[in-house]
Amino acid sequence: MTAISDNAAPTDTGIDNPSSHRDGPFSHIAYVLRENPVTLLAFLLFLFIVGCALFGPYLVPYDPLKTSAAHALQPPSADHWFGTDSVGRDVFSRVVVATRLDLSISIAAVGLSFVIGSILGGIAGYWGGWIDSVLNRLLDTIMAFPLFVLAMGIVAAMGNTIENIIYATAIINIPFYARLVRAEVNIRRDAGFVRAAKLAGNTDLRVLIMHIFPNTLPPMMVQISLNMGWAILNAAGLSFIGLGVRPPTPEWGIMVAEGANFIVSGEWWLAVFPGLWLMIAVFTFNLLGDGLRDIFDPRKRT
Amino acid sequence: MLTINNLAVSFQTRRGEITAVKNLSLTLDKGEVLGIVGESGSGKSVTSYAILRVLDKGGKISAGDIHYSGIDLCEISEREIRDIRGREISMIFQNPRAALNPIRQVGKQLEDVLRRHAQASAQDAKEKAIEALKSVKIRDAESRYHAYPFELSGGMCQRVVIAMALACNPQLLIADEPTTGLDITTQKTVMDLIRDLIRARNMSSILITHDLGLASQYCDRIMVMKDGEIVEEGIPSKLFTKPSHPYTRKLVNATPRPDDSVRCLLADEIKSPEPQYAVTEEVLLDVKNLSKTFKGKNGDVHAVKDISFQILKGQSLGLVGESGSGKSTTAEMLVRLIDPSSGEIQFEGENLSTIPSKVFATHLRRRDIQMVFQDATDSLNPRHTAQDTISEPLRRLAKMRGKTLIIRVKELARLVGLPEHLLHRFPHQLSGGQKARVGIARAIALNPKLLILDEPTAALDVSIQAIVLNLLADLREKLGMSYLFVSHDLHVVKLLCDKVIVMRNGGIVEAGDCEDIMSAPRHEYTKELLAAAPAPPKRKDVTELA
Incomplete structure (x- = not known):
């Protein structure tokens, strides 16, 4: 076997020499963040938003539900950074x-x-045939509706609860995932590594779940991230028009809706600050996509 | 006519600046055909891009100068070089389909080139385009003018690309691997066409290729490149008889010749004795009247028509044919990835063709028939490390886990010559040869009785091909497997196989002993195949000359 031992050095590209070092997952994340300042910014904002969600209720200076007629409609000040609303709650x-x-x-x-989109898209993309056709027409039907109106309809019909907002938002987003997964699975269906997996004794279902699906994750990450932004907007939008979350529960959509009435009379802070916060959240998720894709793609890990 | 002095090209990458070409000097006379030969990453393509200043993003000419008929190509403006491209110097790219716009008729694309360089006016452009198509011997040029690239075969597309390159009567033609991906008979017609055209027009040409045999046949002078530098230069016969640089020697050695055995491809220092195979009389695989018909839009496509053959235990059978001959479909049926339309696959007396391919994935016989795929990159899951890939069949079919699994994976890695520390790498961190080894290790993991090799070296450099072929020969000797070697190249098949089957249009045209068929082919098609293969001088002759 000596004939074989003089293994060829990696000469493929002449550019990267993989033998130099090997990254763990964390140093890879660090690399992605270092390389792209926009991603870094997005991650910092993301951490901030997650921090607010986790610890916000314990850190805020006032009880968000406590009214105080004496302090109603105060403009932003050192005591109330974002001002107070019509019943004196701290914005x-x-x-x-x-x-x-x-x-x-x-x-x-x-x-x-x-989850639902991946299952549907995976089945359609892998097996094709009539399942694929039926599923595609179904998704086309959902897409044919104006999505926000569809969500409104679903919440209105099923009842005004938070769960129903979640279901409605999920339903209108399923087609995007299903289509993406379908396309990604479809192009890999006959790839060499898929055939090799079958030779290794994997059944079709296992091939789909263990071999093809993980390879669709990098583009999915972009979709998830953009979708998070839409979903936040959607939830806020439903609340804005009075569906879903009910006052006095603090929610950005309701706050903007309530604040809108006061803009004319000059109390701008009621609508602007929740609106800005909402914008930052959506913006963060939109920026985050590319960075997440890079982190989930092993090929970027050189 | 073309002079390059101390050219250096560098690329800006993630790891800092990388020099792709360094200290390269060459001269090209009028009417001369210069071959630049090198393996992947040698910088041969980059050199040609530098001449036309079409380097990829991040690349720049960092030193040296390129003079063409007295013009310094590095100094002139982008506008001036655009005039030179196509009219004075033109280029034929590697993948003809990618070089053509897929949604535009080929005739119109030719017109674009002609009109860009003011070689034709709106009135006579069509006429001239058809003329250009005729000049590359495209039959029925008037109707082909309206064809879209996808309607043409690979060889036809390459002719169109050649027609485009030559449309404005350039003085210098750079052909970058013009026949990669084409069938061997098409390769010959395309190369002959290029040679005739440049001779007729008294043009100069640079042929860039990885194939020393091809270069020796069509070039007046050959330069061998390695790691961005020219290591040797000379006329083809001299390179083959007296290669002076060790790298050239290795390359010359690794190029399969008509009278070679598999060990001839290796350098003398690492040459091991010729493998001794134990071929028995026992029939391992008996294929009877196998057919496969696909449902196509325009009726049924008969991919494989009623073929029958046998493989004995320990024997190695070559399956040779060009694209569309049905050889890959045959391989896929035998490995039970697709179901045959009719016929029998008897494996050790058991009829496997009645078991649907879906069920076969978990069948007991699954481990006995394995396959090494054509494109090692494509056949490895990008999210799995080498170790994951090799363990997959062991986990699924042998239910191996934990320590025994790891021991077996390491043993396999040793067997195929893959260094242990590479086991944790992802495919994109491995070289082509290393990926091929991973694919082979996976295929032999369960000690299959029949290993189907689907052009396992087609995507590899010749020096790595030499090593992989020898590895396969060693493994066959050691493990006593039978091979079905699918390839388009009779010369490579001969290195590994005892028997060979030549396929064309889904049927077998000739079958017999490798030696017999190579030395005395009976069928016209086999003769054509053998004649089309580039023929570097025989090793015996070279030794006598030297």
Whole structure:
């Protein structure tokens, strides 16, 4: 076997020499963040938002539900950073506390549509045939509706609860996941590594779940991240028009809706601060996509 | 005509600046054909891109100069070089399909080139485009003018690309691997066409290729590149008889010749004795009247038509054919990835063709028939490390776990010559040869009785091909496996196989002993295949000359 031992050095590209070092997952994340300042910013904002959701309720200076007629409609000041609303509640505290609710709704909704969309798309993309056709027409039908109106309809019909907001948001997002997974699975269906997996004794289902699906994750990460932004907007939007979360629960959509009435009379802070907070949250998730994709793609790990 | 002095090209990458070409000097006379030969990563393509200043993003010419007919190509403006591209110097790219715009008729694309360089006006562009198509011997050029690239075969597309490159009568033609991915008979027609055209027009040409045999046949002078530098230069016959640089020697050695055995490809220092195979009389695989018909849009496609053959235990059978001959479909049926339309696959007396391929994945016989895939990169899951990949069949089919599994994986890695520390790498961190080894290790993990090799070296450099072929020969000797070696290259097949089957259009045209068929082919098609293969001088002759 000596004939074989002079193993060829990696000459493929002449550019990267993989033998130099091997990254663990953390140093890879660090690398992605270092390489792209926008991703770094997105991650910092993300940590901040998650921090607000986890610890916000314990850290805020005032009880978000406590009214005080004496302090109604005060402009932003050192005591009340974002001012106070018409019944004297502290807007800052309410905005921060609302993070947990809005984030939970969107994470639950996105998680649900990710799981259901992946299953449907995976089946359609791998087996094709009539299942694929039926599923595609079904998704087309969902997509044919104006999505927000569809969500409104679902919440209105099923009842005004937080769970129903989650279901509605999930349903309108399923087609995006299903289509993406379907396409990604489809192009890999006949790849060499898939055939090799079958030769190794994997059944079709195992091939799909263990071999093909993980390879669809990097593009899915972009979708998830963008979708988080939409889901937050959607949840806030439903609350804005009076569906879903009910006052006095702090929620960004309701706060903007309530604050809107006061803008004309000059009390701008009621709507602007929750709106800004909402914008930052959506912005963060939109920025986060590319970074997440890079982290989930082993090929970026050189 | 073309002079390059001390050219250096560097690329800006994640790991800092990397020099792809360094200290490269060459001259090219009028009417001369220069071959630049090297393996992947040698910088041969980068050199050609530098001449036309079409380097990829991040690349720049960091030193040296390129003079073409008195013009310094490094100094002139982007606008001026655009005029030179196509009219004075033109290029044929590696993948003809990628070089053509997929949604535009090929004739129109030719017109674009002609009009860009003011070689034609709106009135006579069509006429001239058809003329250009005729010049590359495209039959029925008037109707092909309206064809889209996807409607043409690979060889046809390459002709169109050549027509485009030559449309404005350039003085210098750079051909970057012009026949990679083409069938061997098509390769010959395309190369002959290029040679005839440049001779007729008295052009100069640079042929960039990894195939020393091809270069020796078509070039006046050959330069061998390695790691961005020219290591040797000379006329083809001299390179083959008296290679002076060790790298050239290795390359010359690794190029399969008509009279080679598998060990000839290795350098003398690492040459081991010729393998002794134990071929028995026992029939391992008996294929009877196997057919496969696919349902196509325009009726049924008969991919494989009623073929029958046998493989004995320990024997190695070559399956040779060009694309569309049905050889890959045959391989997929035998490895039970697809179901045959009719016919029998008898494996050790058991009829496997009645078991649906879906069920076969977990069948007891699954471990007996394994396969090494054509493209090692494509056949490895990008999210699995080498170790995961090799363990997969052991986990699934042998239910191995824990320590025994790891011991077996390491044993396999040793067997295929994969250093242990590479086991934790992902495919993209491995070189082509290392990926091939991982694929082979996976295939032999369960000691299969029949190993199907689907062009296992097609995507590899010749020096790595030499090592992989020898590895396969060693493994066959050691483990007593039978091989079905699928390839388009008779010369490579001969190195590993005792018997060979030549397939064309789904049927067997000729079958017999390798030696017999190579020395005295009976069928016209086999003769054509043998004639089309680039023929570097025989090793025996070279030794006599030297």
